[in-house]
Amino acid sequence: MNTPKSDASATSGLYISDDVIASIAVAAVKDVPGVGRILQCPKNLKSMFVMADGSQKFVEVFKAENVYSLKLYITVSEESKISVVASAVQKAVKNAVQEMTSKVVSKVNVVIAGVETKNCT
Numbered sequence: 001m002n003t004p005k006s007d008a009s010a011t012s013g014l015y016i017s018d019d020v021i022a023s024i025a026v027a028a029v030k031d032v033p034g035v036g037r038i039l040q041c042p043k044n045l046k047s048m049f050v051m052a053d054g055s056q057k058f059v060e061v062f063k064a065e066n067v068y069s070l071k072l073y074i075t076v077s078e079e080s081k082i083s084v085v086a087s088a089v090q091k092a093v094k095n096a097v098q099e100m101t102s103k104v105v106s107k108v109n110v111v112i113a114g115v116e117t118k119n120c121t
Helices: 018-030 082-101
Strands: 006-008 015-017 035-039 059-064 067-077 104-116
Touching (some): 015 018
Parallel strands (some): 067 104
Antiparallel strands (some): 006 015
């Protein structure tokens, strides 16, 4: 029987799947001012998998010894400062995941994949 990739706490028996961690991260990013869109992670040989609902992952979740690191791709609005938005995304994702799961997040890698511009007519 295949079991979903998850984290198990030896003392509590609590299981948190990577999909849940990713969902928390996506929800946190949506509240950050200056974020245009959250993009799907690019397909490559290392990360070619789909979520249970068949959609492509928006957040890559890596775990080593009960410490998580996450990677996500976003666009920013043209009025925003990239460094400010990226820093806010890192903080929001780290805080949200740690607060909701009590798991340690060592880093959040944010890839700025583009800038959302207003249409010039």
